[in-house]
Amino acid sequence: MTFRRIRIQGLGVIDDAELELTDGLNVITGETGAGKTMVVSGLGLLLGARADAGLVRVGVGQAVVEGEVDVPVDHPAARRVEEAGGDVADGLLLARTVAAEGRSRAHVGGRSAPVGVLTEVGEHLVAVHGQADQWRLRDAEQHRILLDEAGGRQIADALAAYRARYEAWLASRARLAELARTSVERELRITTLRSALEEIEAVDPQEGEEDTLRAESERLTYAEELRNAAQQAHDLLAGPDGMGEDQPFAGELLSGAAAALAPASAHDEELAGLRQRLEEIAYLTADLAADLASYASGIEVDEERLDEVHRRRSELGALLRRFGPGTVEALAFARSAAVELATLDISDEDRAALAEATTALGSEVGRLGWELSELRRQTAERVGQEVGAELRHLAMGSATLSVHVAPRVVEPAERDDESGLVPLPDGRTAQPRSHGLDEVEIRLAANPGAPARSVARAASGGELSRVMLALEVVCGGGGVPTYVFDEVDAGVGGRAALDLGARLARLADTAQVIVVTHLGQVAAYADRHLVVRKSTDGQVTRSGVAVVEGAEREAEVARMLGGVADSEAALEHARELIGRRAAGAAS
Structure with a gap:
């Protein structure tokens, strides 16, 4: 489940560029102003980002971005494309065009589709982490998902057990609510249904x-x-x-x-x-x-x-x-009326038994939800410690990350209707939801003594990218098949840059990673190195993308390290860093 090819035409300084991507770590580099950011912008358009006519290259009618994705036919992204009428038999094709006058069109699986479909498909395929695109940290639901990913099979099993009881409890409550209608209304409905069934039975119609x-x-x-x-x-x-x-x-x-x-x-x-x-x-x-x-x-x-x-x-x-x-419709009515009558026409003893069963199910939901919460709290403590250790290697040694986990407790004064609450083992009551009882929030204290706040509000753009990288590494990187990091190296240098590259490579062991960077220490860890190059004929400036290998790659890493590509010292340093990555991969 990885991007294989992305083609960008007429976007900003990029005239016509094709990115051939691979599994593992794909690094995109280039001189300032060459158009590296346009690659991320193009990918954003392919994933449903808002179109901006200002991105269309001057002198062309439209910008076009196309992507080819290897994805199994049973993957959620593939199923969504098929629902939209697209074809995924030979891989998933995505396309987005933005006209110079601002009009935008999207295609998924070879079929025209609303841009919103691209967004839905993209959320199953890619997590983009950049200064302006940290949706996984801004969405509170994603905090819980990240934590549950870190909990692995243990939390998954506990969540499945909880959800089964929760759904049974909802069904039992709905049944009880149906029976709780006023006795006059219920008896009237029973009489009506019974009379209708007797009339139909007396005539005994045969189909056709x-x-x-x-x-x-x-x-x-x-x-x-x-x-x-x-x-x-x-x-x-x-x-x-x-x-x-x-x-x-x-x-x-x-x-x-x-x-x-x-x-x-x-x-x-x-x-x-x-x-x-x-x-x-x-x-x-x-x-x-x-x-x-x-x-x-x-x-x-x-x-x-x-x-x-x-x-x-x-x-x-x-x-x-x-x-x-016709007789077909009359017989269908008789069948549905018989079912409804069976649900309404029960004795007071049966109704009392149903109420008792509903209460018992609510207690089970509360108990299983509490057990799930306890597992999440244990996982949250481990994640906080491990992410803190990762942040120390990412030039954020003063930052402290914690994961707040607490059930949605409802105080007595707030209980307008207790039928939707479940009891907790400690005597309190909570509001259950399909994913459990908890509110989960990832919090960050950027400096010692600073209050812990929601991570999306407590860190700058570059820090958010690094926090997200640490979280993805610790939590397993199992949410989506591809991760994109832009500006993850902002404010990072020296030894921390090497650590940043090592952690990106570690995440790339289990997912495809695409990173835009200006650090040679990060580029040295690449499994595929792509360079955005700018050229001009004196009147028109355009950029393209090329894969670099061997001596050409060494020269690019050397340029990033020392500002010049032909310095023997810089080249030797580049060879050392690339060799270190190769030796680590071999071991």
């Missing part, structure tokens, strides 16, 4: 019966006319008894015509064929005449049966006017 009766009524009503018509047709084909020689009939005429052709047909194949067709028609005419005679003899004028059919149709019509245009 109205059509069968309609056809039989027509046949009986016009029996004499039907019989006379069939007999007359028979007589014209086969002749009636006593018909004279001066009254020829169709069968006799056909036989005569075939006999007239017989002598001459021996001398010509075409005429023989015509004679054979005449004989076949004569045979068919005789068969048809026999069938007409049988039909006419089977028609009976039965006034008694006709009256019976009329009575049944009248009885059935009265029923269908009340319960459906």
